[in-house]
Amino acid sequence: MNTGFFSTDKIPFEGPDSTNPLAFRHYDPDEIVLGKRMEDQLRFAVAYWHSFAWEGLDPFGGPTFDRPWYPQDSVENAKVKADVAFELFSALGAPFYCFHDADMRPDLGNFSANKRAFDEIVEIFAAKQEETGVKLLWGTANLFSHRRFMSGASTNPDPEVFAYSAATIKSCMDATKKLGGQNYVLWGGREGYETLLNTDLGREDQQMGRMLHMVVEYKHAIGFEGQIMIEPKPQEPSKHQYDYDVATVYGFLKRHGLENEVRVNIEQGHSILAGHSWEHEIALAQTLGIFGSIDANRNDYQSGWDTDQFPNNVPEVALAYYHILKHGGFEAGGGTNFDSKLRRQSIDADDLLIGHIGGMDTCARGLKAAAAMIEDGTMSDFVDERYSGWNSDYWQGVLAGGGSLDEIARKVEDEGIEPEPRSGKQEYLENVVNRFV
Ligand code: XLS
Ligand code: NI
Ligand code: NI
Numbered sequence: 001m002n003t004g005f006f007s008t009d010k011i012p013f014e015g016p017d018s019t020n021p022l023a024f025r026h027y028d029p030d031e032i033v034l035g036k037r038m039e040d041q042l043r044f045a046v047a048y049w050h051s052f053a054w055e056g057l058d059p060f061g062g063p064t065f066d067r068p069w070y071p072q073d074s075v076e077n078a079k080v081k082a083d084v085a086f087e088l089f090s091a092l093g094a095p096f097y098c099f100h101d102a103d104m105r106p107d108l109g110n111f112s113a114n115k116r117a118f119d120e121i122v123e124i125f126a127a128k129q130e131e132t133g134v135k136l137l138w139g140t141a142n143l144f145s146h147r148r149f150m151s152g153a154s155t156n157p158d159p160e161v162f163a164y165s166a167a168t169i170k171s172c173m174d175a176t177k178k179l180g181g182q183n184y185v186l187w188g189g190r191e192g193y194e195t196l197l198n199t200d201l202g203r204e205d206q207q208m209g210r211m212l213h214m215v216v217e218y219k220h221a222i223g224f225e226g227q228i229m230i231e232p233k234p235q236e237p238s239k240h241q242y243d244y245d246v247a248t249v250y251g252f253l254k255r256h257g258l259e260n261e262v263r264v265n266i267e268q269g270h271s272i273l274a275g276h277s278w279e280h281e282i283a284l285a286q287t288l289g290i291f292g293s294i295d296a297n298r299n300d301y302q303s304g305w306d307t308d309q310f311p312n313n314v315p316e317v318a319l320a321y322y323h324i325l326k327h328g329g330f331e332a333g334g335g336t337n338f339d340s341k342l343r344r345q346s347i348d349a350d351d352l353l354i355g356h357i358g359g360m361d362t363c364a365r366g367l368k369a370a371a372a373m374i375e376d377g378t379m380s381d382f383v384d385e386r387y388s389g390w391n392s393d394y395w396q397g398v399l400a401g402g403g404s405l406d407e408i409a410r411k412v413e414d415e416g417i418e419p420e421p422r423s424g425k426q427e428y429l430e431n432v433v434n435r436f437v
């Protein structure tokens with residue numbers, strides 16, 4: 001039973017020479033890249049919210065889309081939305097999707113009615129997963145859209161909002177577990193402030209730390225085996241957000257003793273808002289041992305806003321996957337989520353297919369380029385060689401706690417150490433990258 005919303009129910013792989021807008025040119029799920037099927041390396045997920053719940057609003061204008069599941073105020077229409085969504089996942093051959101509770105169910109005005117509607121839709125999703133083989137990459141709670149969250153969720157000055165947030169997270173974790181979700185994400189768009197004039201930073205840090213502890217405790221209590229991840233973002237919608245970037249989140253996790261329990265989901269657009277590159281955030285998370293998953297949506301570089309566009313820049317994506325593959329890929333259960341939305345003028349049903357096809361092809365090209373960089377080895381050999389002086393027994397001993405300023409000072413004089421600067425060869429390395437992208 002097909003709703004007929006899209007003009008096709010299967011996007012084929014036709015190879016790089018194809019001009020068919022409804023075909024993949026680079027994403028061939030069965031192609032082997034670094035010993036694994038491309039589908040298993042990339043682990044694509046479609047974001048339920050941007051593709052199905054967002055109606056095309058911007059700060060100056062209302063909905064531009066016209067979908068058969070509008071208005072989104074009944075369980076009936078939520079079912080139509082789910083039918084079309086699973087048709088999109090299947091047509092693309094996307095192995096995963098991601099959700100917030102509020103994308104899936106209508107808002108019926110109070111907690112119990114919403115929970116009943118959510119539970120009903122979750123049953124429907126479970127049946128659709130079974131029928132199509134599509135799986136859940138991660139679930140999350142929407143603790144930012146409704147006005148009750150305007151002053152924060154766990155960091156709200158009102159403990160009743162903390163309670164409401166805890167109850168919502170619990171039902172979303174239950175749904176994620178029930179649907180076999182591989183991860184659970186927390187993104188704190190309202191965990192921050194508009195002005196310090198009305199904000200107690202110490203209390204808000206304590207509240208947020210306690211909530212995260214309860215999330216981890218609940219994960220173990222229900223036997224949920226996936227990763228718990230925080231998604232860093234420096235601002236928007238709040239003026240300042242506490243989960244600013246990977247380094248800030250790591251400090252928060254350390255302070256609350258959660259660095260071995262919680263990882264990060266790194267979004268390209270958020271990295272850019274924080275003044276970093278995406279690969280910086282990924283490489284740092286790998287180094288700190290908290291890398292989990294990615295949201296592969298880019299920003300417009302001029303607007304300074306989280307514009308959530310489908311990826312289309314192969315060199316940027318290639319360097320991100322380079323750092324991901326160097327550390328074993330998504331071995332802990334993460335994947336590539338398109339937290340991406342159409343431009344509001346792209347109002348045709350098939351634009352949803354076309355946006356994802358472009359994103360998947362871009363990621364496929366980036367992945368292949370990254371794999372080629374790794375197989376070639378020039379880049380990592382260069383870095384290894386650059387630091388190789390540290391490999392001697394003496395310097396390894398210093399790093400392990402040996403030596404002292406005094407002893408090293410004597411060594412400098414005794415051995416007549418006079419360091420000779422060596423080129424960092426950035427242009428050479430950029431040229432090497434260009435061989436692969
Ligand atoms: C918003 C975030 C959000 C999270 C999930 O900027 O990217 O979409 O991924 O809550
Ligand atoms: Ni975002
Ligand atoms: Ni995101």
